Amino acid sequence: MAENDARARIIDGKAFAAGLVERVTAASASLKTDHGVIPGLAVVIVGEDPASQIYVRNKGERTREAGMRSDTHRLPETTTQAELLALIADLNADDGIHGILVQLPLPAGIDSTVVLDAIDPDKDVDGFHVVNAGRLAVGLPGMVPCTPLGSVMLLKDALGDLSGLNAVIVGRSNIVGKPMAQLLLAQNCTVTIAHSRSHDLPAICREADILVAAVGRPEMIKGDWIKPGATIIDVGINRVPSADPVKAAEGKTRVVGDVAFAQAAAVAGAITPVPGGVGPMTIACLLANTYVAACRANSVTPVSLDA
Ligand SMILES: NC(=O)C1=CN([C@@H]2O[C@H](COP(=O)(O)OP(=O)(O)OC[C@H]3O[C@@H](n4cnc5c(N)ncnc54)[C@H](OP(=O)(O)O)[C@@H]3O)[C@@H](O)[C@H]2O)C=CC1
Numbered sequence: 001m002a003e004n005d006a007r008a009r010i011i012d013g014k015a016f017a018a019g020l021v022e023r024v025t026a027a028s029a030s031l032k033t034d035h036g037v038i039p040g041l042a043v044v045i046v047g048e049d050p051a052s053q054i055y056v057r058n059k060g061e062r063t064r065e066a067g068m069r070s071d072t073h074r075l076p077e078t079t080t081q082a083e084l085l086a087l088i089a090d091l092n093a094d095d096g097i098h099g100i101l102v103q104l105p106l107p108a109g110i111d112s113t114v115v116l117d118a119i120d121p122d123k124d125v126d127g128f129h130v131v132n133a134g135r136l137a138v139g140l141p142g143m144v145p146c147t148p149l150g151s152v153m154l155l156k157d158a159l160g161d162l163s164g165l166n167a168v169i170v171g172r173s174n175i176v177g178k179p180m181a182q183l184l185l186a187q188n189c190t191v192t193i194a195h196s197r198s199h200d201l202p203a204i205c206r207e208a209d210i211l212v213a214a215v216g217r218p219e220m221i222k223g224d225w226i227k228p229g230a231t232i233i234d235v236g237i238n239r240v241p242s243a244d245p246v247k248a249a250e251g252k253t254r255v256v257g258d259v260a261f262a263q264a265a266a267v268a269g270a271i272t273p274v275p276g277g278v279g280p281m282t283i284a285c286l287l288a289n290t291y292v293a294a295c296r297a298n299s300v301t302p303v304s305l306d307a
């Protein structure tokens with residue numbers, strides 16, 4: 001089959017995310033009218049990493065567009081762990097702030113586990129606190145990490161009931177791979193988690209009805225690793241030189257996923273594009289988690305955000 005002979009359905013994460021943001025915006029407006037509560041998100045960024053700066057600016061803009069309060073705390077690269085912990089303590093105590101996100105990665109010398117676990121678990125809209133990881137693992141309500149949450153929303157929208165499907169997740173990070181595995185297990189999938197030490201990764205991937213790529217290696221997963229008709233969720237965000245050599249020479253870049261898209265789309269049943277797939281869902285779920293945190297903090301039952 002020719003490389004450009006795409007037959008997979010393209011899962012439009014951007015459109016699904018826009019719908020979710022609309023529902024969160026309406027729900028937040030009601031929360032304000034009925035209970036006088038405006039959801040508040042604090043985003044903390046340490047250092048000057050350009051990609052992180054762009055993400056943080058986007059998060060702030062999206063949050064305000066949804067009618068929420070958004071505070072961005074920009075700290076210098078030289079910030080100490082103690083200074084960062086002091087800011088988190090202030091934000092934990094601030095009744096106007098319902099969600100706290102500390103942008104990762106943090107500069108060398110700051111222990112991200114210590115920092116993440118200093119956040120009040122009920123304000124942990126990233127769902128990275130050990131208490132929220134534990135709640136997810138045992139099936140208690142908590143804050144669920146945004147990227148896996150958004151990915152499962154797309155899968156349920158594309159496939160309906162996921163029960164009994166073979167799900168393979170490539171990547172075992174605490175922020176994507178592991179929580180993704182928990183969510184798919186909760187949806188009754190048969191879950192395999194693969195990683196850099198896995199033997200014969202292509203063969204493992206070929207067993208997948210649902211293949212989730214969360215590796216951070218541009219276009220690593222090839223078309224012949226994919227079971228015909230499978231559903232592919234490409235979490236990877238990799239910046240590579242522009243395809244146009246002239247533009248590449250000028251330093252222009254483009255974003256690609258962890259899946260070789262054209263090859264994969266010729267075999268898969270459905271696939272998320274990069275950009276426009278999982279990325280927009282991550283931000284939409286961050287807003288959703290902030291709304292839910294604001295409700296819980298004020299003993300209000302959140303309205304359903306389902307489509
Ligand atoms: N769309 C979005 O909203 C988001 C996108 N991302 C993107 O998702 C990707 C993954 O992010 P994150 O989970 O934080 O990354 P990490 O670097 O924390 O984890 C990467 C995982 O991939 C595994 N891995 C690395 N190389 C290979 C290989 N050759 N074969 C098999 N497995 C391999 C690693 O295995 P091991 O554990 O053995 O080292 C590790 O488990 C990145 O591209 C990131 O930018 C991340 C967050 C949100």
Ligand SMILES: Nc1nc(=O)c2c([nH]1)NC[C@@H]1CN(c3ccc(C(=O)N[C@@H](CCC(=O)O)C(=O)O)cc3)C=[N+]21
Nearest residue numbers: 101102103104105126237255275276277279280282283
């Ligand atoms: N505490 C913390 N929480 C995070 O959730 C977190 C983080 N740190 N550090 C970095 C990663 C990365 N991440 C993305 C979010 C949105 C897009 C996104 O919106 N992507 C768009 C645009 C991509 C582009 O053009 O750059 C898309 O895929 O269409 C991508 C990546 C959140 N992360």
